[in-house]
Amino acid sequence: MNDEIDILPRLLKEVKDKFELSYGESEIVEKAFLKLKAKKATYKTANEFAIEIGEILSEALSTSLTVDVLPDGKMYYNIAKRLLEDVLGRNYEIVSSYTTGVQKELNTKAKIGLAVQIPSLNKDRIDGFVNRLSSEEKFDTIAWLVDEPIVNFTQSIVDDFIQSNAEFHYKAGLKPEIIRHALSDCCEWCRSIEGTYSYPRVPKNVYARHNRCRCTTEYDPKSGKKQDVWKKTWR
C-alpha cells in the first residue's frame, strides 16, 4: 500500500503537466476561444473543443500510465480513484465552463432571458472507470480504458448541456429543435438516429454516443423560438 501513496502525487503531476502543455499549445483550443469571443461558437464548436480536451487528457494518461510505473503493474483502486477524479473533474470544469459560454451566447442571440443550465459532473461514470480499472490484475489488459473512453466522457459533458438546456427551454414554453448529424464514416446506429427532432418528441438516444463517435448534435435555441412565432402567426 505504501507504493500507492508514493506514486500518486508524482503521477498526477506528470499527467497534469503533460495536459497543461498540450492544452496551451492546441490550435483547436485557441480557435474555439476566439470563436466564442467573436460570438460565433455553436454546439459544434463545443463538441470539437471537448474532443480535443478529451484527446489531450487521454494522451497524457496513456503515456504516463504504464505497467512499469504502477505498483505490481496493477492499477490499484486508490490510485485510479484519486487520479481520475482529479483529471476528469478538471476536464469537466474546462468543458463545462466553455459550453456555458456557448449556451449563454446562443440564449442572448435568441433573446432568451433564461439562465444557462449546468449539468452536474457524472460521478457514476468516473466510479465506473475506477472500478473497471482496478478490477484487472494487470493494467495492460485494461489500458484501452484511458484512451477513447476518456474522449467519450468529455464529449458527453457537451451532450448533457444540450439536453439540460433544451429540456429547460421546453419546460419554459419553447419548442427546442435538436439536430443530430451522422458522419458518413460512422455507423449504422448513428445513421438510424440522424435527423431533426422537436420537443417533446426527442428520443434520449440523440444525446448518446458510442466510443469513437464524432457525429454532431446541435441545438440553437432560436430554432424553438422561431417555431413558436410561426405557431402564433398561423393560429
Ligand SMILES: [Zn+2]
Ligand atoms: Zn456516430
